[in-house]
Amino acid sequence: MAARLRRQIRKSSMSVPRGVELLNTPTLNKGTAFTEKERDVFGLRGLLPPHVHTMEEQVERVLGNYHRYDTPLGRYVHLMSLHDRNEALFYRVVTENLEEMMPIIYTPTVGQACQEFGHLFRKPRGCFIAKKHKGNMVDVLRNWHFVDVKVIVVTDGERILGLGDLGADGMGIPIGKLALYSACAGIDPAQCLPVMLDVGTNNEGLLNDPLYIGTKQRRMTGDEYDEFVEEFITAATEVFPRALIQFEDFANANAFRLLERYRDRVLTFNDDIQGTGSVVLSGIIGALRISKQKLTDQKFLFLGAGEAGMGCGLQIVAAMVSEGLSEEEARSRCWFFDVHGLIVKGRDNLGEEHKPYAHDHKPTKDFLEAVKSIKPTGIIGASAQAGMFSKDVLEAMAGFNDRPIVFALSNPTHKAECTPEEAYTHTDGKAIYASGSPFGPVEYKGQTFVPGQGNNAYIFPGVGLGVVAVNATRVTDDMFYAAAKALADECGEEDIKMGRVYPPLSRIREVSAKIAAAVAELAYEKGLAQLPRPKDLYQHMLDAMYKPEYEDYV
Ligand code: NAD
DSSP states (O other), X not given: OOHHHHHXXXXXXXXXXXXXXXXXXXXXXXXXXXXXHHHHHTTOTTTSOSSOOOHHHHHHHHHXXXXXXXSHXXXXXXXXXXXXXXXXXXXXXXXXXXXXXXXXXXXXXXXXHHHTHHHHOOSOOSEEEEGGGTTOHHHHHHTSSBSOOOEEEEEOSSSOTTSOOOGGGGGHHHHHHHHHHHHHHOOOGGGEEEXXXXXXXOOHHHHTOTTOOSOOSOXXXXXXXXXXXHHHHHHHHHHSTXXXXXXXXXXXXXXXXXXXXXXXXXXXXEIIIIIHHHHHHHHHHHHHHHHTOOGGGOOEEXXXXXXXXXXXXXXXXXXXXXXTOOHHHHHHTEEEEETTXXXXXXXXXXXXXXXXXXXXXXXXXXXXXXXXHHOOSEEEEOSSOTTOSOHHHHHHHHHHOSSOEEEEOOSSGGGOSSOHHHHHHHTTTOOEEEESSOOOOEEETTEEEOOEEOOGGGTHHHHHHHHHHXXXXXXXXXXXXXXXXXXXXXXXXXXXXXXXXXXOGGGHHHHHHHHHHHHHHHHHHTTOOOSOOOSOHHHHHHHHSOOOOOOOOO
8 A cells, every 4th residue: 555545544543445435535536647557446447537647737727727717715715625625736736836826825815715704615624613512522523534633723713814703714714724834834734633613703794694604602701711722722632642733813812811821731832923923023134134233223113912913022022132132121122002002101901911011101092103202113013904004104214214124914915004015115115024915026216126925824834843743842932933043044135135034935845844943953952852853853854744746556
């Protein structure tokens, strides 16, 4: 039996599928690429058109059909249907066309897909754990057909991208994130499990929608919610003891609490907090190579003090401390502005995570006034409020900075605090810009600027690969710092010349392997790795990657 087939069988509870069942098993299906011999052995004669195609020919067919759709959502549905039919072909197409397809399988299109998830629904993927499963979550997870799960991405759908509460329709996010784990870092798709904790929704539109796929109840809160999450974590670690659990798109208050509760107990991290912090820090390191300045001389003003904003603050402070500042000095260089205005000492509506950043300043609800008074070297938007980096704000930044850092991270695209065009125009080409969602190059006064995309996909797949490849026991903050530095090292002179603070996505597998090696190195240094150390960690990561190719089954 071929290696992949054997591995699949061992990893799952299934026996070798044959005939129609084999064609309906996306992890093994090759469609028209099944060879004559395989068609004989697995009872496929007559179930497929007679011509045997190569994978390359199949790719050509998929791309032809993909380009026939002229809306991003049409393309998303096309690709996801392929994902559900033939995973190797899906990953081959996506990895070979990642720059084009990342915005389809992830932000921004995945946001629209989640908003319409119940209406687009065709085939389930992953585990939906609902209130009615309370007390039986171990059994629910055991229904998943693969037993060797290495990465779980879990959401409760309460804060999907910048789109708010989408309830169980938020399942598109764990599915999309795990597709990126496989495409960007070669985590075997058979080892990935998307999970939706369906704790209800407060979205009136969904509660009144006959096609909504989730439980039509308001969200659980308080102890009931905490007990639900606790049962899930306990069950997941029992059924899949080696799995990394990534928390994704939980609402602010729960995200911070759950991270604190579980980070020292299980192998877990929160991508919105830690992954974002790491990718933004890496972009800042890249920006400082362009402006030839030191991190310790920077002062940042964040618009948005939620998961993303605070996650960036944590990483930047850690990096400044490692470059010689005291923690207090480092924090004094990070300012936050949220929906209630500037975070200052004495303000009463502050969360615990905000208090270390509440500095002496007169209160203001005017962002422009805050910019003019604080005079930051960089503004970082994570507020999901489009247009907040106005012409006046950008002009002010260019007034007191030679090369202002302007990161407009909010997703999806229409939520960005400013577009790259606005950033370059209103700063007369001085801004070093990055966004959360993809934007095309911009021509300004005869120069072409390529805006960087501070996409978490640069970080989380590599971190995930690093921890699972060495069977690490914990994910730590310094792993995200190591990941940020490893990513920044991959940004070449050519990228920097174009104003791009991240390497091109076309190099993502190599970049992820470098990040994974840096993370694994740290796991060995800290005694968190549980497997013998391979000689060459980078090569080990490359070798460990799932490759979207067909194997001969006979
Ligand atoms: P969150 O809900 O935790 O935080 C949002 C913050 O914005 C809160 O502090 C809120 O007070 C503030 N805010 C809301 N309205 C505001 C206003 N009018 N003025 C000032 N502040 C305002 O959300 P989050 O997880 O931090 O995500 C925020 C945004 O960042 C989302 O659009 C998300 O998609 C994006 N994001 C981007 C990346 C990336 O680019 N790599 C990563 C994570 C999140």
